[in-house]
């Protein structure tokens with residue numbers, strides 16, 4: 009009998025403990041032994057928030073940023089995933105080609121200048137650390153690579169005649185040997201912009 013009452017009490021405590029008073033309204037603040045994450049700063053979807061100046065909880069993507077997955081419904085088409093054709097692969101039916109693809113719509117001089125300017129910026133961000141500002145392969149990182157006997161290529165050794173534009177595009181996207189690919193960092197248009205800029209670096213070095 010003693011055990012019956014004991015277990016009844018335990019069961020009652022358990023039921024109250026589990027299903028308890030959670031969600032009920034009290035005039036006093038509850039005693040929380042383990043507060044865990046009961047209270048936290050968070051934003052619920054589609055709800056207002058006092059945290060942001062405009063009072064909106066849902067935020068727009070920061071301008072100029074590019075989503076790196078398709079999870080949010082925005083397909084990263086500009087990253088060439090699963091596409092072919094010269095613009096996306098640098099090759100015409102398996103052969104690397106020369107020349108800027110028509111998808112870049114370089115209709116006049118200002119369009120070409122803008123593309124080159126973009127190429128210069130992106131080259132400075134992604135390539136110059138290794139290949140050097142001038143493309144001679146003497147970037148800051150290259151200095152340390154040489155200690156591990158890794159030679160950073162001078163970009164002057166890859167002229168259009170032996171290494172077509174499409175090939176340079178391919179190396180930027182997929183990497184080569186000790187160099188990693190940049191297809192997840194650089195959208196297709198930026199890769200071509202860098203190809204164009206690499207050509208001007210080569211011309212300037214002559």
Ligand code: HEC
Nearest residue numbers: 134135138159160161166176179180184185186187190202
């Ligand atoms: C982390 C250092 C590093 C960065 C950043 C880097 N490269 Fe390289 N790159 C290398 C190395 C090392 C090689 C030599 C690869 C080999 O042959 O093993 C190379 C080789 C190359 C080649 C010659 C490929 C061939 O056929 O041998 C080209 C063209 C090139 N890089 C272009 C670029 C461009 C354009 C960028 C910027 C998007 C870039 N690289 C960024 C390290 C780098």
